[in-house]
Amino acid sequence: MLVVRPVQLTDLPQLQQLARESLVGVTSLPDDSECLRDKILDSCTSFEHNVQSPGPENYFFVLEDLATRRLRGCSEILATAGFSEPFYSLRNRDFNSTSRELNIEHGVPALSLCHDLGGHTLLRGFHVEPALTHTAFSELLSRARLLFIAAHARRFSDALITEIVGYSSDEGHSPFWDAVGKHFFDLPYAEAERLCGLESRAFLAELMPQYPIYVPMLPQAAQDCIGRVHPDGQEAFDILAREGFETNSYVDLFDGGPTLFARTDAIRSIAQSQATEARPDSQIDARGRYLVSNDSLENYRAIVAELDYIAGRPLCLAPEMCAALKVSEGSPVRLIAL
Missing domain, CATH: 2.40.40.20 (Barwin-like endoglucanases)
Incomplete structure (x- = not known):
């Protein structure tokens, strides 16, 4: 039987193996024993605390095969995105310009660095081994977080978000990163994501352009990545879409992947x-x-x-x-x- 439970420190070796196999872009699951150890201890502390309102707590779950004691996947809830440091995204909205003399009003899509989504509860760290994709156990690993939120509502925000990994090639190249972020870091996409997992998303985001990026000025390959889901991230997207999550006007600042949003009390596994x-x-x-x-x-x-x-x-x-x-x-x- 497979069961979802809170992570324990003894899970560290197996958890690092899961991290090693996870998709590039799942920055909350770094392949680094010290970082993972800190995350486990942080999660254990979060479960122990008497919490009356959402704060910096991080709840880390694993999917365990009780017969073999083998971990088959993991998932995570961050109670408040942006509590300890700004939670950066790219806002994708039209920049409108108007000429009264020419009677022209025109909107151009533009990406702007922001931290509008701070304060929402963040679902992250979803990874299931390939043999269990598109099975009931993928549903269990993702949606068990929602049942946990239903049982402990005061610990979480009234809105949930999640970032779905954006498109990159089998060789680890992201057209969006190559057109935007690489100019400011001179790092390959996979290395930038690795640093984000090991260090901080904020210090990378603060080096990104502070002015709007006009989408039509990007190469077509980069434009095509905006809001595009990596094929291996499609199941994570589909599970939450069936729960009532919807895309909005925000995308990931590294790979352009979509952000999903839902009001907590409207999510199927919570409301029903x-x-x-x-x-x-x-x-x-x-x-x-x-x-x-x-x-x-x-x-x-x-x-x-x-x-x-x-x-x-x-x-x-x-x-x-x-x-x-x-x-x-x-x-x-x-x-x-x-």
Whole structure:
């Protein structure tokens, strides 16, 4: 059985292997043991704290195979983007110019460096091993974060965002980076993303142009990257799109990938998940597939389960499901159809 749970320090070696295999552009998952160790300790502290409102907390989850103790993926929630340092994006909006004498009004799309999205809760660090892509366990790894937010709403903002990795070639070249960022850093795209993961997004962003970049002046290959999703990031995009996330006018400042946005109370797994109580039962007449989580904090768990659920009644769970979720008779649980 595969279960989503909070990361532990003992996960470090396996987590670094996941980081090594992750897509270039997932900067929140650096292939560096010290950085990952700090992230794990930061996450452990966040789960332990008594939080009444969103702050700098970072909640890191792993997908574990209970039979083999092998990690199959990871995902993350940053409670407040921009809490500790500015959270930079590129705002993609028309720059309007008007001539009364010529009776001309014209809009030109332009990219402007901004930190408008600071204060929102950020979903990041999603990575699942290739064998599990396009399965229920990709859904579990991504959406378990949303069930966690539903259970602990005071810890998070009233809006969520996520940055989807933008297009780059198999060789690691980003046409958008080559046309914009490379002129200010003289670094390859992959190296810039690596530094962003190891150091700080802010120090790189502060070297970016402070004036609008007019999109028509960029090479066509770079223009085509604006809002374009990397093929390996499409599943992460699709899962959240089905949850109600939508693209907006913001893109990533390194690769031009899209930013998704949603109001927290409108997200499917938050608004439509059902809260009930667990009831251990050795015989279940399964009629549907669900994502199920407990409502714990430090001992949070989430699984995929074949169940028969009737609204308003306790949820019957097989003994192995109860063990995976760390629940017993009467424990609060939350579920939503897969």
